[in-house]
Every structure is written in C-alpha cells, then in structure tokens.
Amino acid sequence: MRLRGSLAVAAFPLLLVVAACAPQSDGSTAADPSATPTAGQCDTDNLNLLTAGQLTIGTDSPAYEPWFVDNDPTNGKGFESAVAYAVADQLGFSTDQVTWVKVPFNNSYAPGPKKFDFDINQISITPARAKVVDFSDGYYSAAQAVITLKKDGATPTSLAELKDLKLGAQTGTTSLTAIRDQIQPSQEPLVFPNTNIAKQALLNGQVDAIVADLPTAFYITAVEIPGSTIAGQFASTGEPEEFGMLFQKGNPLVACVNEALAALKSDGTLDSIEKQWLSDTVDVPVLQ
Amino acid sequence: MSPSSSDRGVSWTPSDRELERARARRSIHQRGVVLSTVVTVVVLAALVVGVTSAPGWDRFREFFLSWPDAKAAFPDIAKGFWINVKMFLIAEPLILLLGGLVAITRGSVSPWLTPARFLAVIYTDLFRGVPTILVVYVLALGIPTLQLQGMTTSLFWLGTIALVLSYGAYVAEVIRSGIESIHPSQVASAEALGLSRTQTMRFVVLPQGVRRVVPPLLNDFVSLQKDTALVGTVAVFESLYVAADYGNYNFNFTPFLVTAAFFVALTVPLARITDWLGRRAMERERGSR
Numbered sequence: 066m067r068l069r070g071s072l073a074v075a076a077f078p079l080l081l082v083v084a085a086c087a088p089q090s091d092g093s094t095a096a097d098p099s100a101t102p103t104a105g106q107c108d109t110d111n112l113n114l115l116t117a118g119q120l121t122i123g124t125d126s127p128a129y130e131p132w133f134v135d136n137d138p139t140n141g142k143g144f145e146s147a148v149a150y151a152v153a154d155q156l157g158f159s160t161d162q163v164t165w166v167k168v169p170f171n172n173s174y175a176p177g178p179k180k181f182d183f184d185i186n187q188i189s190i191t192p193a194r195a196k197v198v199d200f201s202d203g204y205y206s207a208a209q210a211v212i213t214l215k216k217d218g219a220t221p222t223s224l225a226e227l228k229d230l231k232l233g234a235q236t237g238t239t240s241l242t243a244i245r246d247q248i249q250p251s252q253e254p255l256v257f258p259n260t261n262i263a264k265q266a267l268l269n270g271q272v273d274a275i276v277a278d279l280p281t282a283f284y285i286t287a288v289e290i291p292g293s294t295i296a297g298q299f300a301s302t303g304e305p306e307e308f309g310m311l312f313q314k315g316n317p318l319v320a321c322v323n324e325a326l327a328a329l330k331s332d333g334t335l336d337s338i339e340k341q342w343l344s345d346t347v348d349v350p351v352l353q
Numbered sequence: 354m355s356p357s358s359s360d361r362g363v364s365w366t367p368s369d370r371e372l373e374r375a376r377a378r379r380s381i382h383q384r385g386v387v388l389s390t391v392v393t394v395v396v397l398a399a400l401v402v403g404v405t406s407a408p409g410w411d412r413f414r415e416f417f418l419s420w421p422d423a424k425a426a427f428p429d430i431a432k433g434f435w436i437n438v439k440m441f442l443i444a445e446p447l448i449l450l451l452g453g454l455v456a457i458t459r460g461s462v463s464p465w466l467t468p469a470r471f472l473a474v475i476y477t478d479l480f481r482g483v484p485t486i487l488v489v490y491v492l493a494l495g496i497p498t499l500q501l502q503g504m505t506t507s508l509f510w511l512g513t514i515a516l517v518l519s520y521g522a523y524v525a526e527v528i529r530s531g532i533e534s535i536h537p538s539q540v541a542s543a544e545a546l547g548l549s550r551t552q553t554m555r556f557v558v559l560p561q562g563v564r565r566v567v568p569p570l571l572n573d574f575v576s577l578q579k580d581t582a583l584v585g586t587v588a589v590f591e592s593l594y595v596a597a598d599y600g601n602y603n604f605n606f607t608p609f610l611v612t613a614a615f616f617v618a619l620t621v622p623l624a625r626i627t628d629w630l631g632r633r634a635m636e637r638e639r640g641s642r
C-alpha cells in the first residue's frame with residue numbers, strides 16, 4: 066500500500082515533465098520541398114534558416130579527408146567543404162556567414178529539431194532514408210573500392226575472388242550494402258563503427274579487405290595505411306549511388322540548395338571542385 | 354489420539370469478539386485491494402494519456418514504435434543477441450574463477466605469496482578504475498598489434514577476455530568482502546580443531562563467505578549481461594550494434610527497443626532468481642524454516 070501510494074505521488078511530477086518537455090510543432094510545411102521555388106523564395110533574406118543571416122552546416126567529427134582537410138570544415142579545403150562554401154556563395158552568403166556544427170551521423174537523422182540548416186557528410190540518398198529526412202540533389206556519385214594490404218600477394222582481381230575473403234565496411238554505408246547484396250561473401254562481413262577501427266583491423270589482419278567509396282579509398286591507401294592498395298573499383302548495382310545534403314523533413318530550403326547545385330553543375334564549378342580534391346578514378350581497374 | 358481437523362472445527366466456536374476481529378480484518382483488506390487497484394489504474398492511465406497526447410507522439414511512434422521496422426530487424430537482432438548470450442555464458446565461469454583466485458590470493462598470509470598479493474592488488478585497482486569500454490578497445494585493437502605468437506585476433510574472443518578482466522576485478526572484491534565477513538571466531542575455532550590454513554579456508558571460510566555474497570554476485574552478472582553490448586564498439590556485430598546498423602540505413606530507432614526487449618527478457622529472470630536466493634538466505638539465517 067505504502068509503496069503504491071508513493072508511486073502514485075512520484076508519477077504525477079513525471080506527467081508534468083512529459084507535458085512540459087513536449088516539443089512545440091517544428092513548423093514543418095506540408096509543401097513538397099523539391100518543387101521549384103516560388104519567386105523570391107531563394108533571396109538570401111527570405112531563406113528559411115536556423116539563425117537569420119547565418120547558414121549553419123553540420124558534419125561529423127572527425128571530418129575525414131579528402132572530404133575535409135585537417136579535420137577543419139571551416140577552411141574551405143576538401144571536396145565537401147568546398148562544395149558547401151560554393152553553395153553558400155550561390156545562396157548569397159559570405160564565407161564568414163557560414164557556421165559549422167559537429168553532428169555525429171546517427172544524430173543527423175534523429176527526430177526533433179535539427180541544429181543545422183543542412184548536414185553534409187557523405188550521406189548516400191536512399192528511398193528509406195528519404196522517408197524520414199529530405200535530401201538535396203546528389204552532388205557526387207561514388208563508386209565502391211576494395212582496399213587490401215599489398216603484402217597479401219594475391220590481390221583479388223574479380224568480384225568472385227572477394228567472396229572467400231573476410232571483408233569489412235563501415236556501418237550504415239552503401240559499401241556494406243554492396244558487400245551484403247552484391248558480393249555475398251562466405252563469411253559474415255565485419256561491420257566497423259568508424260574508419261579508424263577499419264584501418265586497425267586491416268593492419269591487424271582481423272579483416273582481409275575493406276570496402277569504401279573510391280575517394281575515401283584513395284585517401285586511406287595513400288596516407289592512412291602504408292602498404293595498402295586499391296585492388297579495384299566496382300559500381301553498386303541498381304541506381305547509381307549519390308551523396309546528398311541532409312535536411313529536416315519539409316524544409317523549404319532544399320529547393321533553394323537544389324537551385325544552387327544546379328547552377329554549380331551547369332557552370333562547371335562542381336566539376337572543377339571534384340577535379341581539385343578527388344583523385345582521378347580512371348586508373349583504378351574495374352572488378353567484374 | 355489426536356483430534357482430526359473436522360473434530361476441531363466442530364468443537365471450536367470462535368467468540369463474538371474473534372468474529373468481529375475477522376470482519377474488521379477482511380474489510381480493511383478489501384478496502385486496501387480496491388484502493389490499490391484504483392490508484393494503479395489511474396496512474397497508469399494518466400501516464401499513457403500524458404505520453405500519447407504529447408505533440409511529438411506521432412513522430413515518436415514513427416521513429417521508435419514502427420511495427421514493420423521491428424519485424425524487419427528482428428531476425429538479425431536475434432542472431433546478434435546469440436553473440437551476447439554466448440559471450441555471457443563463456444565469460445561468467447571464467448570471471449568466477451579469476452575473481453575467486455584473486456580474492457583468495459589477497460586473503461593469503463604466506464610470505465611466499467607476497468608478489469602474487471601485490472599483483473592482485475594492482476589488478477583490482479587497475480581494472481576497477483578503468484572504464485570497461487576502454488579495456489575492450491585496448492584489448493581488441495591493441496593486442497593484435499603486438500603480433501604475439503599464438504594469440505587470437507578474433508574480436509569476439511578479445512572482447513570476451515576484456516569483459517572477463519574487467520568484471521573479474523569487481524567479482525574478486527565481492528568475494529573478498531564475503532571472506533572477510535566471516536567472524537574471526539570461526540577461524541579461531543577451526544585452528545583450535547587443528548585445521549591447517551588451507552583447510553580452514555576450504556572447509557570453514559569459503560563455504561560461508563561465498564554463500565553470503567551470492568546475491569551481489571548475481572547482481573554483477575545481470576550487469577555483465579548488458580555490458581556484453583560494449584563489444585559492439587570494436588565491430589563485434591552483437592544485437593545493439595545490429596540495431597544501430599539497421600537505424601543507420603533506414604533512419605529508424607525501433608530496432609533499439611527490440612534489442613532492449615531481448616535484454617530485459619534475459620535479465621529479468623536472473624533478477625528474480627537473485628531476489629529469491631536473497632530471501633531464502635535471509636529466512637535460513639532467521640531460522641524460520
């Protein structure tokens with residue numbers, strides 16, 4: 066009796082907390098954000114922003130090369146940093162009107178208000194994800210690459226040869242999907258929480274080969290794991306995989322960012338940024 | 354010639370006062386049952402209404418209570434959970450063994466064992482002080498870097514060893530407290546009977562001391578069951594990590610609740626056993642049976 070009584074007393078403040086903490090509606094609009102923007106909607110002053118006059122962009126920390134340089138997204142170096150600043154420029158923001166926030170990947174899609182206008186973090190666009198968040202149009206299409214250690218001698222030369230290796234890829238990436246669906250290896254793939262653990266496991270021989278998107282593979286083999294090499298690249302089956310910027314569901318800003326991306330594509334800016342920061346992919350053999 | 358129960362029923366008539374007492378007891382009891390039921394129902398209903406009428410409830414349901422996502426993730430989570438269970442079953446006996454050895458070593462008095470005692474103290478201090486997740490990291494990724502001959506590089510086994518080392522230190526302290534809770538008169542009596550130190554430990558101190566710490570030991574094992582999820586941080590694909598992986602693809606958190614259900618299903622029975630053992634030990638000491 067006494068216990069139940071005190072439980073009841075304890076529960077009522079809890080109810081108050083539930084009521085008090087309930088978020089206000091985040092004001093997401095029902096309009097289709099990918100529709101063409103109305104006139105003037107994309108003027109810098111009319112944009113739907115977290116902080117007026119500031120473009121707030123999120124990315125994970127550490128921010129890996131070649132997407133960012135020196136783990137510092139604010140320096141404009143690295144592919145994604147350069148793209149972000151180019152988009153900001155198109156939208157009418159100066160460099161110092163851009164603010165970066167650290168957003169771990171699994172926080173980027175958590176429900177509730179976002180702390181960024183958009184998140185740029187090599188996030189692949191998939192239909193399942195697009196149900197929960199909005200994506201911009203793709204700004205890069207990635208092929209998958211297989212990284213092995215040179216000392217292994219027999220570097221795999223075909224997708225079939227990969228089947229019998231112990232493969233690994235990062236959680237939540239299309240690289241892992243490619244292993245599971247396309248390669249279907251005989252052993253369960255190793256699923257890494259992040260690239261650092263993937264590197265360590267490859268060096269330790271806990272995994273024979275890791276699969277990553279091609280630009281990341283270039284950086285890993287050139288800088289991070291001495292003695293590793295790209296065995297080859299392959300395209301994911303089905304739709305080409307594209308990276309998109311991630312927005313709060315229903316954010317009208319998407320349409321304006323898409324407009325900016327389209328402008329960057331047509332005037333060749335995006336291509337030249339890609340040439341500057343992402344190595345040429347032509348030399349890498351294609352695994353069949 | 355003892356009277357049968359029916360005889361007694363006929364021959365014994367409760368007094369009016371006794372009947373009055375019984376009535377009063379019954380009505381107090383009934384009032385208690387009604388009141389507790391009403392209060393429980395009201396509180397639960399208020400909680401349910403309070404939560405479901407929150408403005409974010411629809412989105413919460415979409416994210417955490419999506420039935421299709423729960424169904425889709427279930428088989429992989431079940432497979433991952435088997436890794437948690439295996440790890441727990443392997444680690445538990447090893448932890449008891451390690452903890453017992455360390456506890457006995459710390460309680461020894463032989464001068465020959467001074468280095469071992471010293472090591473045992475360092476071990477418990479170190480591994481109780483370092484976060485378990487750090488031990489997991491260092492062992493699973495650091496040990497293979499040493500390239501020791503014959504040392505496994507399996508992340509599962511290295512993770513298990515890390516849990517054994519970390520929990521061994523806690524369990525050693527629990528067992529030691531059990532040993533030290535045995536009154537010195539027990540040891541003195543054993544010596545008076547001519548038992549050696551080893552015999553005293555084996556036949557007098559340990560049986561009593563370990564029995565006393567069974568509930569806290571089981572408590573540690575309930576905790577161990579959950580901490581098997583820590584090895585997910587070094588890429589062992591156990592159930593919590595499976596759920597996170599699913600979430601990363603589909604941007605949905607429902608699989609976390611599925612995993613939680615698995616863990617609760619495992620820990621609740623063990624918790625009830627702990628309660629029951631504790632109650633039994635208490636009754637035995639009180640001498641009520």
